[in-house]
Amino acid sequence: MIRNLRDIYFRSDQAKAYTLLSPALILVIIAMAAPMIVMIITSFNTQISMIEIDRTFTTGRYEDFFSKPIFSMLLFRSVKISFFVTLLTLITTYPLAYYIAFYVKKNKMLWIVLMTLPFWTSYLLRVFSWRVILGNKGVVNSALMGTGMIDEPLGFLLYNQGAVIITLSHAWAAFAILPLYVSLDKIDKSLLEASYDLGNSKFETFWRVTFPLSLPGVIGAILIIFIPTVGDYVTPQLVGGTDGRMLSNMIQSLFGRANNFPLGAASAIIMLTTVCIIAAVVTYITKKVSMRMS
Amino acid sequence: MYKKNNTLFIYCIFYFAFLYIPVLLLPIFSFNDSFHMVFPLKGFTFDWYVQMWNKSRLHQALFNSIKVGVIASVVSTFIAIFAAKAFTRYKVKFHSLSYGAILLPFIIPEIIIAVALIVIWTSLGLKLGLIPVTISHILFCTPFCMLILISRMEGFDKSLEEASMDLGENSFWTFWRVTFPLLLPGIIASLLLAFVISFDEFILAFFLSSSDQTLPIYMWSQLRFPKKFPHILALGAIIIIVTSLIVMTAYWLRNLGQGKKKDFTIGI
Numbered sequence: 001m002i003r004n005l006r007d008i009y010f011r012s013d014q015a016k017a018y019t020l021l022s023p024a025l026i027l028v029i030i031a032m033a034a035p036m037i038v039m040i041i042t043s044f045n046t047q048i049s050m051i052e053i054d055r056t057f058t059t060g061r062y063e064d065f066f067s068k069p070i071f072s073m074l075l076f077r078s079v080k081i082s083f084f085v086t087l088l089t090l091i092t093t094y095p096l097a098y099y100i101a102f103y104v105k106k107n108k109m110l111w112i113v114l115m116t117l118p119f120w121t122s123y124l125l126r127v128f129s130w131r132v133i134l135g136n137k138g139v140v141n142s143a144l145m146g147t148g149m150i151d152e153p154l155g156f157l158l159y160n161q162g163a164v165i166i167t168l169s170h171a172w173a174a175f176a177i178l179p180l181y182v183s184l185d186k187i188d189k190s191l192l193e194a195s196y197d198l199g200n201s202k203f204e205t206f207w208r209v210t211f212p213l214s215l216p217g218v219i220g221a222i223l224i225i226f227i228p229t230v231g232d233y234v235t236p237q238l239v240g241g242t243d244g245r246m247l248s249n250m251i252q253s254l255f256g257r258a259n260n261f262p263l264g265a266a267s268a269i270i271m272l273t274t275v276c277i278i279a280a281v282v283t284y285i286t287k288k289v290s291m292r293m294s
Numbered sequence: 295m296y297k298k299n300n301t302l303f304i305y306c307i308f309y310f311a312f313l314y315i316p317v318l319l320l321p322i323f324s325f326n327d328s329f330h331m332v333f334p335l336k337g338f339t340f341d342w343y344v345q346m347w348n349k350s351r352l353h354q355a356l357f358n359s360i361k362v363g364v365i366a367s368v369v370s371t372f373i374a375i376f377a378a379k380a381f382t383r384y385k386v387k388f389h390s391l392s393y394g395a396i397l398l399p400f401i402i403p404e405i406i407i408a409v410a411l412i413v414i415w416t417s418l419g420l421k422l423g424l425i426p427v428t429i430s431h432i433l434f435c436t437p438f439c440m441l442i443l444i445s446r447m448e449g450f451d452k453s454l455e456e457a458s459m460d461l462g463e464n465s466f467w468t469f470w471r472v473t474f475p476l477l478l479p480g481i482i483a484s485l486l487l488a489f490v491i492s493f494d495e496f497i498l499a500f501f502l503s504s505s506d507q508t509l510p511i512y513m514w515s516q517l518r519f520p521k522k523f524p525h526i527l528a529l530g531a532i533i534i535i536v537t538s539l540i541v542m543t544a545y546w547l548r549n550l551g552q553g554k555k556k557d558f559t560i561g562i
Contacts, residue, residue: 020377028399032399035415096306099299099302114310115313123496124494125320170316232403
């Protein structure tokens with residue numbers, strides 16, 4: 001019996017593969033899936049005192065979320081900010097990835113390394129640095145005042161949604177550059193030559209051949225930037241002010257000073273669900289569009 | 295492919311400046327003899343570096359960060375080696391499901407993982423601290439390590455392993471004597487990059503560390519006080535230089551012995 005099982009095991013590639021995968025899968029189950037289930041359960045509970053949670057089932061926290069306008073407003077704002085961050089990052093990094101893929105011949109690697117290196121240096125410090133750049137006594141204002149272009153510091157640079165968008169777009173640039181570069185570099189160059197031979201101009205070639213073929217990279221960049229930035233906490237806290245507050249700041253206070261774990265859990269779940277739905281829709285539409293274009 | 299495009303080249307230079315100026319500002323101001331980060335620079339000083347040297351809470355935070363980073367990078371690399379081998383050497387059933395599940399912690403917002411862990415940890419009646427931080431960092435680093443190792447495993451010739459098996463080595467010795475040495479640069483790169491990720495990670499530590507501060511949490515606690523943050527700039531400057539060196543070493547190692555491989559992806 002045991003020998004039979006051993007034989008089956010050694011002959012089965014699936015069993016071997018899943019033995020190798022088991023540590024990683026167990027990690028995901030214990031450290032992510034189980035906590036998430038507990039979080040979902042908690043979101044249907046009620047906080048009754050500082051440390052006590054009433055475990056009877058109620059949908060009250062979700063009702064709280066949707067009945068208090070501040071929550072929906074913050075959720076909408078988080079999604080809006082992430083949308084603009086994703087858009088801005090894609091638009092600003094696409095030409096860069098395009099240049100490295102098609103124009104750089106020697107040392108492509110060096111270019112990529114240089115473009116992604118800032119991403120590895122302390123996230124907190126990079127965000128903080130933007131406060132220094134945009135602040136009232138910051139680099140931009142002191143430079144403009146020093147050259148006599150303005151007399152009063154420009155107050156609108158910091159503590160608003162614009163500052164959050166610029167800072168996040170800077171912080172996540174590497175996540176757009178890499179997938180865009182990979183998809184552009186994979187494009188078979190003879191396709192482009194074929195397009196020219198057929199009489200297409202440079203712009204037409206880009207629009208009809210290069211861009212549609214780079215869409216997998218675009219989707220990758222969208223997913224990898226949009227999803228995490230909706231939940232960003234540091235940037236709105238440091239450069240956002242009241243105008244740039246996002247849902248994560250609210251969630252943090254629910255787990256901190258406000259001490260309402262169930263409502264915090266419900267907010268987190270609503271945020272995650274919203275993000276997943278939007279990401280799925282965007283991916284679906286982009287795929288449809290790319291099929292039509294090519 | 296194309297010959298030249300000056301407009302694009304100039305754009306790239308500007309973008310390059312946009313990327314680097316925020317990073318380079320901090321080291322510049324770390325030598326500035328003033329509490330305020332304002333141009334023009336006042337005078338040159340090493341005071342902030344001296345001040346940093348004398349902060350005992352900073353030393354404790356640094357020690358905590360190194361401890362968490364070392365454990366997280368070793369454990370996640372170890373887990374990732376097995377997972378990467380499974381994905382590259384076998385046709386795994388439900389491939390995209392398992393693959394997606396393992397990559398998920400890297401994609402979903404960190405705050406969700408942080409909140410979920412804080413909820414389960416407190417409902418189990420456990421005390422927050424460095425242990426949940428380390429667990430969350432292992433979860434967060436493993437997908438990264440796996441992607442690095444997968445690209446390394448795909449990069450070398452599988453027939454080397456087959457040859458070893460044909461010559462009568464069993465799978466353990468084949469792994470140890472053939473796969474492992476070929477994989478080693480990738481493993482070291484994975485250890486280094488996972489360490490950098492964990493060392494730099496803020497949100498998970500912020501929610502889960504309680505009073506055991508890691509270095510980013512320590513920096514965060516000092517940012518509010520203008521009188522205190524020059525020494526954070528000095529610390530930041532050192533962090534920037536050291537992580538850049540570590541990352542460049544890791545990049546170099548990753549591509550060691552792979553010839554001119556084109557798809558350079560840092561695992562994404």
